[in-house]
Amino acid sequence: MTDFTLPQQIALGLSETHLTEVLSNGKAHQLHQQVKSDWQRLFTSAQNDGIDLTIASAYRSFERQRMIWNNKANGLRPVNDANNQHLDVASLTKEELLFHILHWSALPGASRHHWGTDLDVYAPSMLTQSLQLEPWEYDAGGPMEQLGTWLIENLNDHGFFLPYQSYNGGVAREPWHISHIEQSQQYSDTLNLMLLEQCVEQHEMGLKTQIQRNLAEIYQRYIINIVKSS
Numbered sequence: 001m002t003d004f005t006l007p008q009q010i011a012l013g014l015s016e017t018h019l020t021e022v023l024s025n026g027k028a029h030q031l032h033q034q035v036k037s038d039w040q041r042l043f044t045s046a047q048n049d050g051i052d053l054t055i056a057s058a059y060r061s062f063e064r065q066r067m068i069w070n071n072k073a074n075g076l077r078p079v080n081d082a083n084n085q086h087l088d089v090a091s092l093t094k095e096e097l098l099f100h101i102l103h104w105s106a107l108p109g110a111s112r113h114h115w116g117t118d119l120d121v122y123a124p125s126m127l128t129q130s131l132q133l134e135p136w137e138y139d140a141g142g143p144m145e146q147l148g149t150w151l152i153e154n155l156n157d158h159g160f161f162l163p164y165q166s167y168n169g170g171v172a173r174e175p176w177h178i179s180h181i182e183q184s185q186q187y188s189d190t191l192n193l194m195l196l197e198q199c200v201e202q203h204e205m206g207l208k209t210q211i212q213r214n215l216a217e218i219y220q221r222y223i224i225n226i227v228k229s230s
Contacts, residue, residue: 002198011190012199013062013114024055025124031058032116035180039119042158051150056131056176057120060113066205069108072101073206080104082172084134098210102222103172107211109199110191110223112163112177117184120176123147138175148175156181161229170225181229193219 009015019030022039031039046053071077079087079100087100112118122131126144131137138148155161159181164174196219200211211218 002202004195004198007186007190008195010115011187011195012109013060013065013111016059016061019059019116022055022058025052027055029055029058029119030116031119032180032183034183035117038159038180042155042160045154045158046150049150049154051147052123052125053147054122054124055119056122056133057113058118059116060111062108062114062203065106065111065114066108066203068105069101070206072105073097084172094207094210095214098207098214101207102170102218106171107196107200107218107222108203108205109196110218112179112184112188115184115187117180117187118163119178120174121147121151121178122176133174133176135173135175151175151178156230161227163226165227168225168227170222179229188224191223196223 004012004014006015006017010018016030018032020033020036021028022031022036023029024043043053068077072079075089079089079097080103081087081100082103089097092100106112120133122133123144123146126147128143136142138144142148151162152165155178160178161181162175162177163179164171164177167173193216197212197215200208200215205211
């Protein structure tokens, strides 16, 4: 079994030594220690513009991501197509199921949420119903259109960017997913194909055979295929 270095453990979601707690709308979340101050600056800037910027999700461990993944792989949680419509999982081949899951959910060990540098954000006061985290909510005419526009215009000034601002043939567009430019880059650099191969080999997860067979494509299409920070 491979012994991973601390940076590798963090990149894979196997360590929490880099994290600190922040409160957002009364709920505790974990962020990278070096991201907290920039998040607080971003929050204050949004507040000054009348936006109640709130964290929906921040750090997510390997085990948490593996649970989400396995529930989808084993039919215990819905799997959607590219149009966000429920699929009949029983009608899919295992490889088809693999790529449908990857459209919406990261491979365990390959989620940017493992790093504590990436957050899903929303504005509770703008909601007209429960939060769905779907693109239409942030698009023109959606309840959080103002937030979507504000993020595009202000993130870079506070050290963040939108890695899934547009759909590039891999992960679905996520206008709510923000990433810290400087801190995320080091873990993106660490998370190479060889490291992922070692991680998958050492951990049980749904569709493992299909993952290993397609890992090079997964890495290129769903992991490093992001909208770069400007």
